[in-house]
Amino acid sequence: MPLRIASRAANLAPSVTLEIDALAKSLAARGEDLVAFGAGEPDFDTPTPIADAAVTAIRGGKTRYTLASGIPELRAAIAEDFRRRHGVAYTPDQIVVGNGAKHAIHDAFQVLIDPGDEVLLPSPYWVSYAEMVRLSGGVPVVVPSDGSCRPALERLAAACTPRTRGIVINSPNNPSGAVYTRAELSGILEIARGKDLWILSDEVYERITRPDIRHVSPASLGGDAPERVIIASSVSKTFAMTGWRIGYLAGPSPVAKAAAVLQSQTTSNPNTPAQWASVAALRGDSRLFQGMIDEYDRRRRRIEEAIATTLRLECPPLQGTFFAFPRVEPLFGRSFEGEVVKDSATLASLLLKKARVVTVPGSAFGAEGYLRFSYATSLERIDEGMRRIKTLLTALR
Numbered sequence: 001m002p003l004r005i006a007s008r009a010a011n012l013a014p015s016v017t018l019e020i021d022a023l024a025k026s027l028a029a030r031g032e033d034l035v036a037f038g039a040g041e042p043d044f045d046t047p048t049p050i051a052d053a054a055v056t057a058i059r060g061g062k063t064r065y066t067l068a069s070g071i072p073e074l075r076a077a078i079a080e081d082f083r084r085r086h087g088v089a090y091t092p093d094q095i096v097v098g099n100g101a102k103h104a105i106h107d108a109f110q111v112l113i114d115p116g117d118e119v120l121l122p123s124p125y126w127v128s129y130a131e132m133v134r135l136s137g138g139v140p141v142v143v144p145s146d147g148s149c150r151p152a153l154e155r156l157a158a159a160c161t162p163r164t165r166g167i168v169i170n171s172p173n174n175p176s177g178a179v180y181t182r183a184e185l186s187g188i189l190e191i192a193r194g195k196d197l198w199i200l201s202d203e204v205y206e207r208i209t210r211p212d213i214r215h216v217s218p219a220s221l222g223g224d225a226p227e228r229v230i231i232a233s234s235v236s237k238t239f240a241m242t243g244w245r246i247g248y249l250a251g252p253s254p255v256a257k258a259a260a261v262l263q264s265q266t267t268s269n270p271n272t273p274a275q276w277a278s279v280a281a282l283r284g285d286s287r288l289f290q291g292m293i294d295e296y297d298r299r300r301r302r303i304e305e306a307i308a309t310t311l312r313l314e315c316p317p318l319q320g321t322f323f324a325f326p327r328v329e330p331l332f333g334r335s336f337e338g339e340v341v342k343d344s345a346t347l348a349s350l351l352l353k354k355a356r357v358v359t360v361p362g363s364a365f366g367a368e369g370y371l372r373f374s375y376a377t378s379l380e381r382i383d384e385g386m387r388r389i390k391t392l393l394t395a396l397r
């Protein structure tokens with residue numbers, strides 16, 4: 001007789017993006033020529049000086065347990081990096097290093113959410129928030145954007161109930177590529193102040209923006225912001241270190257302290273050599289990442305142009321991250337070889353089966369009617385992918 005899976009795990013939906021990534025990897029392993037717009041990770045290798053720092057750490061015997069919340073050197077480097085960029089001074093004990101931003105967000109929810117607490121998720125939102133809120137006993141409340149993929153402040157305010165405890169925001173935004181303005185963030189902070197809510201600010205794409213746009217952290221907006229905002233970030237995207245699994249949360253002392261206790265009883269410290277590599281990443285100069293960011297910008301211009309002129313689809317302006325999120329709703333109801341495009345999932349599946357192009361349906365992000373493209377791939381592959389999609393779209397009846 002199969003063992004009974006606890007409802008907490010049995011009711012958990014798998015990550016759609018990781019599922020699509022796994023499918024694409026298995027097709028590629030069979031020798032299929034896929035254009036991969038699915039993966040949400042840099043296509044660059046980790047810069048050599050960072051990798052070397054891990055090797056030095058291993059050879060130097062830095063291979064043991066560390067403090068559960070991370071080595072003091074890394075927490076100091078994170079605090080210094082944040083102070084330099086945003087002017088907010090965290091003490092190292094307000095920072096908890098974990099296994100990626102994903103783990104940091106999970107920690108934050110575990111220590112902030114009681115059963116039945118409501119958490120507002122402006123959509124489109126990153127796939128894992130809703131499931132992680134549920135895992136913590138909370139109730140995710142999706143608040144649709146105003147149609148432009150920007151946060152809808154009036155709707156957010158109207159969604160608050162006496163059970164609302166927090167708002168989760170992500171700027172630069174995965175999947176839309178929007179970077180929230182200072183005014184938008186101030187508006188969200190005002191709502192949080194008015195209703196006494198916390199804000200979880202996921203800033204993993206903080207450095208990956210268009211050259212004329214700067215990411216603003218809501219923690220830097222003055223007054224009680226640092227006491228209300230919990231930041232989650234990581235070295236994954238900026239430094240092409242997704243597999244190293246180092247991220248962190250920074251926030252009010254009671255939250256950081258509770259998260260440190262949680263880690264001490266669950267995961268202990270994240271990988272020790274990877275923590276030393278992350279010190280090298282954060283203490284190194286901007287040459288470690290600037291070349292990659294410049295390359296994302298070249299790709300951004302190429303895909304933005306192709307979406308508009310080759311595919312003739314509307315797309316919210318690409319301001320940051322390496323994602324484009326065109327609106328594909330006008331294609332719904334049309335068909336290819338008898339298969340009707342009912343929604344973003346059928347379109348993504350059609351593109352994979354018939355054009356060998358991997359994308360992610362907007363429904364995975366609480367935004368039906370859109371399709372996400374990751375442009376963390378070469379200019380040649382972007383051109384090839386757009387050509388294949390154009391051929392399929394032209395054949396739609």
Ligand SMILES: Cc1ncc(COP(=O)(O)O)c(C=O)c1O
Nearest residue numbers: 040100101102126174234236247
């Ligand atoms: C918005 C967002 N937050 C968090 C993460 C998780 O990042 P990490 O690798 O640091 O766990 C991702 C990764 O795709 C992401 O896109």
